[in-house]
Amino acid sequence: MIEVEGLRKLYDSYLAVDGISFSIDAGQICGLIGPNGAGKTTTMRCLSGLISATSGSLKVADCCVQTNLKTLKTRLAYVPDDPPLFDDLSVGEHMEFIGRLYRVPDHHEKAIELLRQFELLDKYKAGATTLSRGMRQKLAVCCAYLYSPSVILLDEPLTGLDPPAIRTLLESVRVRAAAGATIIISSHLLAMIAPICTHLLVMQNGSTQYFGDTNTLRDQFPHAKTLEDAYFAATHPDASPPASPPFSTSVLPQNENQDHSPTSSHGVTEAIS
């Protein structure tokens, strides 16, 4: 679970995040959306403990971020946008290092399984510098999944991925949430993440514009037919939303009716088809 109360973050003299509060339970998937510079990445970095919050209370995976950082990091995975890799390690060595560091039992077998799932097994011995942008993203996700964290923060994970990889990733997110993980997924590809999100956190200028489950958002903006429409309504309440692009035909998800079983992927398929 994640509980945030009044999070504020100051960079030198710029207030990037201004008092956001939200709470996400285990098994829930929260879509973190907002325009560029809204404070999404800063929020994720504060939650992961990579940077310290200036003020506010942050409790993640039953740990206080400020006082139990080390314990928190054994239970949390953060995958940034365009993750930097060790240029002098191969794909397999990245997985092995993470397995060793987090003391994952049978990490080699789990690594092979994850790499196979994300179609990276043939790159096992390839150096990190030879990987494409999407492959780097997939390797970072594999490393994150290897130690089965209870909280997963994915910052723009779909960028650079091909359609099958997007399908695999979104499906894996759904499976992990069904197994009890709390997940925040930040993305601008609203139509892609809409089917799997149970909650939405809409940020703008460092503040919360909306937080709640996706159905409530639809209720708040009854004229919104798609997630994009709702997003525009939340971030530009005075402006009329622009016409939805032709590809975003999926309506706001009916999460209460969604099947969260590991084998179900119709929502994802629909979103990317």
Place this chain on the structure above:
Amino acid sequence: MNLLARWIHRLAERPTDGETRASNGDSASNGGSVESQPSLDPEWDSLYIHRQLAWLAARRISFRAERFLQRLRSPRRLLATSLVLLFFSFYVMNGIFILSARAATDPLHLRLWLSGGMVLYMLYHLVKCAWSNTRVDLELSNAETLWLGNSPLCRSSLAVYHVGNLVLPAALKTMMLSILLARDVRYPLFLVIGTFTSLMLLEMIRLTFGRLVSGMSTKQRGWFRLITTSTAVALVIQLLACVHSLTPSGSPMWLYVINSIRGLGEIASTPTIQVLSTPWIASAYLTVTESLQPLTVVQLLAALGIFPLSLMLLVKADRWSLRQEQKREVSRLSEGQYETRESQSQSYSGLQVNRLRSAVESCTPWIARDALNLAYRQAISIRHYRYKIALSLMLPTVLCLSPLFMGRITEQWFYVVSGIALCTILLAPPALRIDFRRDLKRMVLLRSLPVKPLSMVVGQLALPILITWTFQLATVTIAALLTHPGWDQFILWTGVLFALAVVTFAAENALFLAYPHHQHNEGIAMMMRTKLTFLGKGTVIVITLFLLVLWATLCRNLLPEPYASVCYISGSITATWTAAFLGLATATLCWRRFDIAMDTPPE
């Protein structure tokens, strides 16, 4: 290297002696505000974590060693490989056959120089650190920040890991120094241990101060700048006074150079510097050990024992720095000293036109506009490094003008001009890295710009060359006003020195584009590169001087006096500017052949 990796692998595979996974033993789980609660995390990690970090380091070293060997065999790097092997063979042969035949240095002096020399080097680092605007966070790469910073590791483990990465470069430097000093000591093993521990300690103190400075407030940093800079200035004055007293009137320039080194040795031996060198005393004593005594064991233990002590200091400094940064952040927030996106957009008053830039652009022919725009981009970032640049050029200016204040040497003008040439070739390129060398990570962007190769090179090199010209012109003008060498000399040397600046930066960038490297790379390749570049520059200076003297002699012998001077000046300026244009052409060629896929080295 593979053996090392396998050994570390076996070590890392050993059972964990009952260590339990941290996640099983979690107790504190209450949320709390940022300001109120101290960290409950331990300060140090278990041995298991350090074994895994050692495994990582070994894998990385193994990869780099293999890549290094591959590069040595690569036809693309044949020239560089041959030069490296030649240099290394020469260095070792020189150590075995020439240096071993010289008279041994007095052990007392050697000890004082070793310990005091480290203090002087530390002061240099402190001044750099004080004026640097970059926030130093244990000097981790982006990948290390993500994968290690985001792992369940204590900050102390990151510090240990980083210090561990410094071992190899320090070992290489030790090897080079040991070859030089082997003749002066009785026990080579102690020489190696003493030198290695001294160099490692220097690195750790540098890192510690880097962290301390990052945590300082503006006022504290101001005081730190004042103290370090005034100490450095005092040392320079002391050195000048020392050289002045050591060198008789009318001595040749080479004696001044030799006495400068002697002067440095004397300053290093002074009681004040020796007091400051306390952390290095044990290593220095160990290095010059003349007989094995119980005290030698104590010195050995003290030299090795300083490691954990300095590591603990580094960890404490890091913690203090993080706390101070957090405190100031909280304080700024509570006092409302910040901007929000709304306030930023309100303060932005539409399109802001830079009138100076527009005026310069309108006067620039269209063919040079691309280069001008690139130079403008460099100019913006110069503001960020202004103190560092000013400091880097102030010292050379003082050194170049120092012969004018000695009053007793002949041909002061010649010495000033020689000093400027030396500074241009040796000091300006490392001080002004605002060209291709800082853009390795932006090569794709530079390549994608619709700019012709020559314009790209001119635009990238324009600012560092202009700054060097300013330094040269200021120094030459002051020297000309004081020594009255005549207009012909002023024109000759200004023209030659300006061309020299162009050649220097063009060659430096051509070399970088042919054999690129990351800014903070260390290791044997970088060490060899530095030595070879230095030797190459020295050779260029000697050849240039020889050619100028030859040209002057020819002109005087073949032409009558008024024509001889004109021919000498115009010929020298033409020749050096031809070399400058050739240098630019070479840099352009190197930029044209720069292959982003093949030439960009891994970080």
